[in-house]
Amino acid sequence: MDDIAKSVPVIDIQWIRDWKKLRSSDSDHDDFVPSLPPVMATSAISSSSGAEILNRRFKDLPPEELQFDDEIARRREAEANVDIAPGFINSKYECLRPTPYEPKYNRKLVSLLLLLERKRHLDNEPKRSLSYRHAISAIKAYPREIQSSKEAEKIIGVGKKMAEKIKVFLHTGTIEEADKLRYDEQFRTLSLFSKVFGVGVTTARLWWDMGYRTLQEVLASAKLTAAVQLGIELFPDFDQSRGKTKNGDVDLIISSKRPDNMKGFLNKLTRRLIEKNYLKHKLWNSTEIKKISHLERPSAGARQVFDSFEKPSTGIRRQVDLICVQPDELGTAILGWTGSKQFERSIRDYAKKEKNLLLNSQAMHLEQNGKRKKYVVHSEKDAFDMIGIPYLEPELRNC
DNA sequence: GGGCAATACG
DNA sequence: CGTA
DNA sequence: GCCC
Incomplete structure (x- = not known):
């Protein structure tokens, strides 16, 4: 277990230090192991007020920018059969090859395909969305600029229809359907709604169909579950639309060599975090309270998890997921x-x-x-x- | 044509 | 069933 | 929408 803890990257932000302090002052839980995925420690200092953000409608939203808008040298489509790039692991299994967070090549193409994927997702076409996901992943991992649609179609995950779109892209520098989405009211409003914690495509579309166009309107009119209401209220805090590309979720995986110690652990932990004012109190008045007491049961093992929101000493809020697992599940x-x-x-x-x-x-x-x-x-x-x-x-x- | 990850929780 |  |  120690090996694991050391091998996992840990973010160096204040609340992690606070956690360490907390841990060292608490001998009851001296063997709990925090584990973190690599998360960028960026944070938004919001200059806009929460109300302003909640009132934004699609025309006020910051522009739906392409992640990249490279000066693409228009590549000649005519010349056929360029071989697939050497070294590229051409497989339908993404897990077999390294995929960077920010690709070096084909970046505008990827940005456009991402818009189409999101569109399929918001339109509740999960299988088509998945197909775009496969193609996007492959292109992100592709080690050079794609020269022609013929070349693209050799990539597993890129079929006829997408090769056709890529062909158009290589000739015109864009894909019309994707480009239009950037200015599309429904697309952008559904995107906004579905960013709210607790809101997926079904709810987002429901709100759209009911005529809501801003989160403020939703807040005022719709009958909301406590969790979703909270999600909207917290939205400005988590807003990352300006200048931020990285999302700051943190997952903490907690395990003990003495599982009997874990009974009620999350409960005790959250109580202490509340005492120390790290947690937003509102949250615990809502549905989450149920979850906590639920976890209190000895619940003979397996997974225990809940989502929480933490307010560190910096005043920045983050979503934190705490997951308790058995040692053999680590x-x-x-x-x-x-x-x-x-x-x-x-x-x-x-x-x-x-x-x-x-x-x-x-x-x-x-x-x-x-x-x-x-x-x-x-x-x-x-x-x-x-x-x-x-x-x-x-x-x-x-x- | 069938399958596309897998599971917990409200 | 919807969401994470 | 794409693979097998």
């Missing part, structure tokens, strides 16, 4: 909560289809003639080894 838990989402889907897909290994964030099982045999995964590296794929640093899992 490896798969870290792997499972580190992401990216697409990486998790990919590695689970590969494990099952290629190795008969069933993987989730609690365990890995080998399936052989109808029986399931459990394997204990001690670390991320362990998991990669057992599945038989090369280890990837977390910062290269941006599929």
Whole structure:
């Protein structure tokens, strides 16, 4: 367990230090292990008031910028069969190749495809959205500028229709459907709504259909669950639309060598955090209270998790997920909560289809003639080894 | 044509 | 079922 | 929307 703790990157921000202090002053829990995915420690100093943000409607929103708008040298489409780039791992399994957070090549193309993916997602077309996800991941990992649609179509995950869009892009420098979305009221409003914690595409569209166009209107008129109401109220704090590309969620995975110590641990912890004024009190008046008391039960093992919002001494708020796991779940838990989402889907897909290994964030099982045999995964590296794929640093899992 | 990750919680 |  |  110590090895794991050391191998996991830890963010150096104030509240982590506070946590350490808390930990060292609390001998009851001297063996709890914080584990963190690599998260950029950026934060927004909001210059706008919360009310102003909640009242924004689509025309007031900061422009839907392309992540990148490179001066693309228009590449000649005519000349055919460019070979696929050497060294590119051309597979439908994203987990087999490194994928950077910010690609060096094909950046505008990726930005445009991301808009189309989001559109499919907001239109509740999850399978099409997934297809775009696959193609985008492959292109992000592609080691040079794509020269022609013929070349693009050799990439597994890029089929006929997307190759056609890429062809247009290489000729005109854009993809019309995607470019239009940047100024599309419905698209941008649905995007805004679905950024609220607790709101997915169904709710976002419901609000749109009811005629709401700003979060303030929603807040004033719709009957909301306590959680969603809270999500809206906290939205300005978490707003990251200006100048910020990185999201600051933190997951803490907590485990103990003496699982009996963990009974009520989250409860005690949250009580202390409230005492120290790290937590936003409002939260605990809402639905979350149920979750906490629920976790108090001895609940014979497995996963315990809840989402919370923490207000560190800096005054900046972040979403923090606390996850308590059994010691033998630690490896798969870290792997499972580190992401990216697409990486998790990919590695689970590969494990099952290629190795008969069933993987989730609690365990890995080998399936052989109808029986399931459990394997204990001690670390991320362990998991990669057992599945038989090369280890990837977390910062290269941006599929 | 079938399948697309997998599971907990309200 | 919707969301994380 | 794409792969097998």
